[in-house]
Amino acid sequence: MSQRGGLKEQVTGPLIIAAVLAVGAFIATVIFATGGTNNQANFVLAFSIAGGVFIVTLVMCATLIMIEKPNDEHLGEGTGINRSSAKLYAEAKARREAEAKHNAEAKRAAEEK
Known part of the structure; x- marks a missing residue:
């Protein structure tokens, strides 16, 4: 059973995706949760939402990586639907x-x- 790439290749992609989504959520929360230019930026809420987005994205990516399993070679031969x-x-x-x-x-x- 050979995996595509090593551990570093499997971890790097989901980390980058999660980080980009977390930064986007942080920026969007800081902008939209402030409530105008007269109010102070709400960084606590922004960090909380960014952390939540980061964790949820990592869990989703890890689940998808665990579920993905290529078919065995013998399944493409023989009788039936194949x-x-x-x-x-x-x-x-x-x-x-x-x-x-x-x-x-x-x-x-x-x-x-």
Whole structure:
């Protein structure tokens, strides 16, 4: 069972995404929660919301990383839903042609008798 990339590659992406979303939430909260230019910026609320966004984003990314599992190679071969419809059509066509040829030969043999 080989994983794509190492631990560093799997951790770096979610951390960057979470940090960017947290910074965006922090800036948006500072701007919109202030309530105008006469009021003081509400940094406590902004830090709280940014921390929450960071944690929720990391948990979501970790869950998606754990759920992702590539299919085994043997699942793309064999019978059932994994078979190609073009291959099924070619097999059915070959069967019909073989039956038609067999029926024509049987008809010719019956006429010769």
